[in-house]
Amino acid sequence: MVLQAETCDDGMPSFFDPRTVAALFDGNPAAVAVLDHELRYTYVNPALERLNGLPARSHIGRTFSQVLPGLHGQATALREVLTDGMPREVTISGRTWAPTEEEQQLWRASYHRLDAEGEGCGLMAIVVEITDIARQREELERARGHVALLSTAAVRIGTTLDMDTTCRELADFVVPDFADVAVVDVFPADLGHTVRRPEPGVVRLRRAALRGDGDLDEQVQRFGHPGEYIDFAADAAVTRCLTQNEPVIDDWENDQRGRSARTADRIAASRALGLRQALVVPLTARSRPLGTLSLVRAEGSPAFGDQDVAVARELAVRAGVDIDHARRYDHEHSIARELQRSLLSEPWGPRPHVEIATRYLPADEDVLVGGDWFDVVPLQDGRHLKAMGDVMGHGVEAAVAMSQYRSLLRLLAQEDLPPHEILEQLDTMVERSGLDRAATCLLAVVDRFGGVCEVASAGHLPPVFIDPGAAGARVVPVPVGPPLGTGFGGYRTASVPCGPGTVLFMYTDGLVERRGEDIDVSVQRLASLTMPPGGRLEDLLDQVLDRFGEDAEDDIAVLASRIREGPPVVRPTPAE
Template identity: 80%
Template sequence: MGTPEPTTVGGWLVQAEACDDGMPTSFDPGTIAALFDGNPAGVAVLDHHLRYTYVNPALERLNGLPASSHIGRVFAEVLPDLSGQAAVLRAVLADGKPREETVGGQTWALSPDDERFWRATYHRLEAGGAACGLMAIIVEITDIARQRAELEQARGHVTLLSTAAARIGTTLDLDTTCRELAAFVVPAFADVAAVDVFPPDVGHAVRRPDPGVLRLRRAALRGVGVLDEQVQRFGHPGEYVDFAADSAVARCLADNQPVLDDWAAPGRSALTAERITASRALGLREALVVPLTARGNPIGALSLVRAEGSPAFTDQDPAVAREIAVRAAVGLDHARRYDHEHSIARELQRSLLSEPYGPHPHVEVATRYLPADRDVLVGGDWFDVVPLRDGRHLKAMGDVMGHGVEAAVAMSHYRSMLRVLASEDLPPHQILERLDSMVERSGVDRAATCLLAVVDRFAGACEVASAGHLPPVFIDPGAAGARIVTVPVGPPLGAGFGGYATASVPCGPGTVLFMYTDGLVERRGEDIDVSVRRLSSLTLPLSGRLDDLLDEVLDRFGEEAEDDIAVLASRIREGPPVLRPPLG
């Protein structure tokens, strides 16, 4: 051994021993121990071969090994699970620049944490101007790292929740809202998401499920990457899915609480076990199900599934998922209430638009009703055909102002009163006057436009009266265009002003009377007279069929409609009457 040379460690003068090649290899143990044994941070001194020469008690506790298991060994031999340190240590030894880094992994010390973290500082020790080793000071920061990760996760959750309201519920369509919810949580919160809702009350017949089985309608299903196609085997959107009583979805809805499903739980029903087995075959590992509830009423459930490789659900995730579900449920509730009202109005309008009696056998009638976009509430458009004495018949086309159930109900009142008045065999303008008076007395608070036409096939004439409605169109056989007939127009019904007049229009056999509501022609930014004049280009199709005429009309004018459209075409049959079976 050579002559010891002094060196400085942490501001203290320490005696170093030199090896045969003149390089200092270790330091006086007593001096080092006096300096660092009581330090709460882990301290290690390594020689120029990066072998441990000193370890203080704090580092013994951190590493879970006594000092004797360190001395004379390099870092990788003592802690094989913490790789990558040798390159950093050699760099500090070579250039003398101190370095600080965060190290993660596990040591031999028992710990409840899956992964621990340390902040390590390395600086070179010198003696006589030459590098003689390194000192490492290590402080465990596992709690700080965990708190930081939790803080980042909380910030992520806040960001996630703050954007939920903007991205979920952008329309009043229930299925669209469900798809937005599924797209929002995948992949930000789950690898697969399913939204299942209770079937609506109106307009959807659902086969009764087996006892003990919960049947929901799958409204949305979303998976990340290839999972998006693979999970379709569990039920495409629009299909009904059955859940056993022991399934997470059924338990979630029964208790109105989030359920973190334990797929390893024994005693599962065959239906639930089969679904779990199929999920595991796709690499899915666990599911979190949260209820979708608004105003105390259950709407359905949101199922969140994570696959192998994704982090497991934490204790905070059910609360975050529940908050997302609460915010989404508000939009779903609005959509469901709209859909409920929309369905009632549709059903009511559909029933009212059906012909109560078959028209006279000498009269041919075709009708169409085209609703506007689903985002537009149903309107109060209606039409009716009422047979009269002497082979005549009354045709009516009306439009109640406004939309929704109230408009459809008001429309039913108008139609009912009109049928009563039609039986009195009055001219059209008197029917409108009586109807206007009856509406005012009945309390119906929605005005309506109406066009009445009474066709007399023997006289070859059509008597027409209008209450604020658009003019009728007549298409004569073989004509190159249609006649838009200007008739006296009185005020809309319900105003109580009266003042209607009847005009007589030639209408022989084969002439088609075409009636319509404003949804067919009214366009934003265009004068209504210009829109109506386009109807003068109407001609009978080559087939001569009224149904084909209406199809062509809707194809030409219905695409850009912003309101519901009702159209009616009628004509007197030529030749012997064609008997039809009664409707209903």
Template identity: 65%
Template sequence: MPSPLDAGALAALLDGTTAGVGVLDTGLRYLYVNPALERLNGLPAAAHLGRTVADVLPGVDAREDMMRAVLADGRAREITSSGWTPAASGTARRYWHGAYHRLEVAGRVVGLAGIVLEVMASDEEQRRLAQARRHLTLLDLAGTRIGTTLDMDTTCAELVDLVVPELADLATVEVFPRDVAPPVRPAPPGLVRLRRAAATAVPELRGALARFGATGDYVDYQEDAAVPRCLADNRPVVENLTTDVQLGRSAPSPDRVAAYRSLGMHSAVIVPVSVRGEPIGVLGLVRAGDSPVFTEDDVLIARELAGRAAVGLDHARRFTHEHTIALELQRSLLSEPRPPHPHIEIATRYLPADRSVLVGGDWFDVIPLPDGRHLKAMGDVMGHGVEAAVAMSHYRSLLRLLADEQLPPHRILEQLDRMVERSGLDRAATCLLALVDRAGQICQVSSAGHLPPVFIDPGPGGTRIGDVPAGPPLGTGFGGYRTTSIACGPGTVLFMYTDGLVERRGEDIDVSVRRLADLTLPPSGALEELLDTVLDRFGPGAEDDIAVLASRARPGPPA
């Protein structure tokens, strides 16, 4: 059945409407304009076709960024634009309101259709419109500029950098000093203590900003000051500070009044930064000099921005708390092992990845055995965080228990694999065991998915990468481990490590391991100096934790 609206009827509709209608291609070049849009723009259709909006109307802020957003996500948008066109309108700025929709043919994006009407605006309405656009821009930017890291102070700095100068002449973020090491002493009775996490100001006020304390300083507020009142009610406090009495009541202490006056401060907003209804700090905004006082809309935007920052701060606080627990747990478990024998030297290092990565499950151990032998272990539990560190402690405890049975390394790994599987521990781990005899002549080595050891011989002997078959990681239940005997005479250094030392993105791991064959003892022969050199050479660029262990037997009588 033919459509009731044929092409002729559609053309008549578009030509007859008083709304401007335009069709743009994906490059925002005009494909069609109706007569109403010709009149609005003061240009014939021919002057539009094939040219972009910016080319045709250089004096108009047409919000092409918003048009591209419609093309990108297909979500229709209403856009308000303003400026000057060739149409007869004197020198007055004109305003248009348009609705924009994406056009698709057979699932392919072909362009954009816009329907535009001119709107009249008073000076006050124009000011409000411009302010609303600034506020919307702030909210849009907040999604990409606040909370880019898991560091609390960085998140606070991102917030103040966003609101100055668009919303305030000066801004600070202050938080309760929780989870700070060493713990901060309580504030004196009657005062509320916060830590200044971030502060910034417009260029002409930055010199005066230093007079109010630096980032990281603690600020004590009198109970009736604006900040404690904001925290107590968990609501914004807005003050137009026209008298010294008002300034003194809002300040941390009355002696700040003269400093505030020299700053030209006349309006302030204190907004709570809250997580699940609990304030964790405040955002302080100040206007000075010729800037207008804060409006209700300003306060609403400030509260919304503080709420968005609070989400990032909560994530950062949780990360800091978990990171601290995991790091302390790992440090306690990776305490420097004592030499199992007077003629055995041992040096170890643990180098965590940067703060953007949680502590992992790297570990090492040296276990003395009753017959004068000793067992060296290097392991890496999959994953990061508290769970990985706890799993690492389980592996280490089980290994110490099995070591007492004086089994060869591959049997220890087999039993450890079965015990982990039965225990329900859901984190696999790699592990390298080296059982060294009484005189340090032979190393019996077995690997559960771990990288091979390195043997650095004294004198002209050179450096060897141990040829050790790697069985499956522990916790898989597959078993199938083997023990390899490798000569390791007095003076030979046994070097063990986790994959964070050598693993690099885009490089085959075998190539990375082969570089360890270039290791040599320092002229002093000191193991500590050897590890310093290794970490200086291989540590930069690491994306995972690094654990290393170097040991050797000195000539001497057997135990």
């Protein structure tokens, strides 16, 4: 990750305004620092203050070695990242000023260079303490007779940051080498309003993974498919395990304990399949319960011993860390998706006379927010201004700039100006505002009475018109002015025929731009798009993304619009 900016102020990228950085990272659970080109702290978030045991004022203006002389392993990496711009991850050992009983602590740090105009202006550091994880690894290695199993677990569990995938990997890993059946149940992230609440005293978990050996795999599905919610009574082994936060062995062959009807029925069904014993261990991370791992052995398999319990517990600890990482990653991505959804909301205002369909597809699953945007603003006479734009760059900074562009555009649209005049004024406002990210933009207004579409472009790719039932689409070249934010102006409006039922299709360059291919050649492929009379706009966008979006290297935003069919309308006159 190399963050880009166009200007450099005092050695730091211009977009790293203290208030912006604080808004982005103050609430982040990960420890984050920003350093200038001389590797001095310019920002630390509260998480890093707690980790280092020092307030932010004791960091600012000082280097790593000055603030934390007891740490080792980062100086060389910092200089290398600043020199070549390649991100690095390093393990740091030593002690900070934070109180701890540990003789030595370990952290995993990732460093990314911050660039402005091709020059390294500083670094961003993200630090996570891994002392507990390191200790767990040592304990796993000491487990006699299970070293091979546990070392293999590190390779096969947690290969992705998807929680359900991690849970499936855990269940697949222990069957059949360690258990005949494995079940992973986790606490739901959010029950929501559509899920009924459990009865008092009942623990509700979501089944994340279920795996049986051989024929058992199909037979045990009766106990709940992955994705279903499972209720456990107070006397169930899962409930007791979570309550005590300790492993629980349930011996179904020699069990004399009184059971509730719910639990007794499950045990009876398990015995009918030849299952004899269950070992349930808690899945935890950062002292928080995540769920349980249930290991079940059938007739013919040895009973669980003390060493099995120790290994299962250690395996659950390791898996708990992976599951927690995946859950936190999913939570952070959910926040990013909500941010993008709020910035790239559904087109604005009521649309009684026009049909609209839109899609946004990020090119990188690790960067869910970006600068592509679309909007539909209602005008007089039932007309609508359609906008498609693309702010230069990616990430949160581009998304924030996109929001500013869209807000200004909505303000100007209310004056009901021709598209080229809106672009002229928008270009002027952006230049005066100091917004340092240029953007392309395509504006279009369909006159449903005159059968024409007025289009103006600020450095954007041409619109596509798809006539109903035609053998192909029309890629219409329109006069192209400079991108917004340059201050050059010089935009023009073109009139394009747009009859009843014609679809106006607008897009960003991520849909068509491909490395090693002329952009004009890529755009002309859109001429193959067709639309049957009365066809659904959503189906058209599915077709477009299936055909052209698979190999995208950039974010994609697409918008399709069409005047709603109905009885002939007559343009109202001023007297009316």
